[in-house]
Every structure is written in structure tokens, then in C-alpha cells.
Amino acid sequence: MYQVLDKYTIEMKIIPQMSIVRKGLEISVPIVELINFILYKLKTGVQWELLPVDNLFSNKV
Numbered sequence: 001m002y003q004v005l006d007k008y009t010i011e012m013k014i015i016p017q018m019s020i021v022r023k024g025l026e027i028s029v030p031i032v033e034l035i036n037f038i039l040y041k042l043k044t045g046v047q048w049e050l051l052p053v054d055n056l057f058s059n060k061v
Helices: 007-017 031-044
Strands: none
Touching (some): 007 031
């Protein structure tokens, strides 16, 4: 998996700043991987359709 930030930085700096959602869909991937996926998209500027999903997530989406 391509890492934009390490797991420790995401867990200690980003996740505590996020609001807790009580309703909505359950995600099937770890939140750390999801944040890395979004950061990868922002860093590279690649279109959503062209993101290498198989390479970015450890368990397939």
C-alpha cells in the first residue's frame, strides 16, 4: 500500500480532530487506510476513476 502519512500520525493527529458520526453507512476498510486513500488522491491529483484501488487498500474493496 502506498503511504502518504504513517499510521501513528493519522491516529494521533487526524482522527481525534474528526467528528463522530452516529448515523450513516458502516465503512468496511480501516479509517487509517481511508484517510491515506484521500490524501493520496489530493497529493497526486489523479481523477477518482483512475485511482489504483487494488494497490492502496490491503483488503480489497
